[in-house]
Amino acid sequence: MSEIQRVAVLGLGTMGAGIAQVAAMSGHQVTVLEASQDRxxxxxxxxxxFLDGGVVRDKITRSQRDETLSRVHAVTDVAELAGSDLVIEAVTERADVKRELLARVADVVAEDALIVTNTSALSVTDLASGVxxxxxxxxxxxFNPAPLMKVVEVVRALQTDEAVVERLVTFVDSVGKKPVVVKDRPGFLVNYLLMPYLNDVITEYDGDLANAEDIDTAMRLGLGYKLGPLELLDLIGLDVHNHATHSAYEATLDPRFAPPPLLRQMVAAGYHGNKNGHGFRTTQEEA
Structure with missing residues (x-):
């Protein structure tokens, strides 16, 4: 199979924009599909x-910034993805939305074009069955933010050809990331281990084990983590974690994945973490 040169990204939200940047900075021509010109x-x-911030912090040069932007072309017509070698889906975490869009994309790209999903919670095997x-x-x-996080999970669905896994590993290497090949199971590898840990922290915080700042300080300094668990939840988004862990619980019926009551209450109250300024390290401590 040929080398991946032309990359399509479905969705230009936080993850889609980050993935597009990663691909474009490594020299790939990137076409991004969105639903409207406003988006x-x-x-x-x-x-x-994001790129301008990198220039200010001397992480990239002005020339690299300009070259990256020149390689990103955004469209609203799925037909313009026809020549893509690799399609990366990064739209909302709703299976029906993903299936409908993936089916439309599969109709216009070549039969040997690779199609992947960036889902963190849904079954890759289930999505593959509709393509x-x-x-x-x-x-x-x-992982978020895609330009900064080094690891990428290459998730093998039950249907995935081994040659496809090998091509994706090569692609991930080519964009400067570290590929880790994993099975298709709820949460894959990182989130499978992470979600119960974060749920336990929420439960202990709700039980007044310690305040949010002390919990984060203890886990950062005691275990060498860059972020404390409650800081991490605010960064991920409480709504995102609630959806992911609920999906894992529904798929496994493993009580470790059941969203804690406080998490469900906070999401119902509109507390989504850093994205709207209401989370464990903001509203909860200021109240």
Whole structure:
């Protein structure tokens, strides 16, 4: 099979923009699909701001910033993805939305084009079943923020051809990330281990084991983590963690994945963490 050169990204939200940046910075031509011009404008503005921040911090040069933006082309017509070698889906975590979009994309790209999902919570095997030639389908799970996080999980669905896994590992290497090949199970590898840990922290915080700042300080300094667990939850998004852990619980019936009552209450109250300024390390401690 040929080398991956032309990459398509479905969605220009936080994850889609980050993945597009990673691919474009490594020299790939990237076509991003969004539902409207307004969403394109917002996504490109966020991508530009992120790159500008890198220039200010001397992480990238002005030339690298300009070259990266020149390689990203945003469209609203799925037909413009026809020449893509690799399609990376990064839209909302709803199986029906993903299936419908993936089916439309599969109709326009070549039969040997690779199609992957960046889902963190849904079954890759289930999504593959709705795509013609499912052997070319897999998971490619980037972590947020994609430009900064080094690991990418290459998720092998039951249908995925081994040659496809090998091509994806090569692609991940080519964009400067570390590939880790994992099975398709709820949470894959990182989140499978992470979600019960975060749920336990929420439960102990709700039980007044310690305040939020002390919990984070203890875990950062005691275990060498860059972020404390409650800081991490605010960064991930409480709504995102609630959805992911609930999906894992439904798939496994493992009580370790059941969303804690406080998490459900906070999400119901509109507390989503850093994205809206209400989370464990903001509203909860200021109240």
């Amino acid at each position: 394109i404008d917002a996504g490109l503005a966020a991508l530009t701001d 013609p030639h499912p052997g070319r389908f897999a998971g490619l799970h980037f």
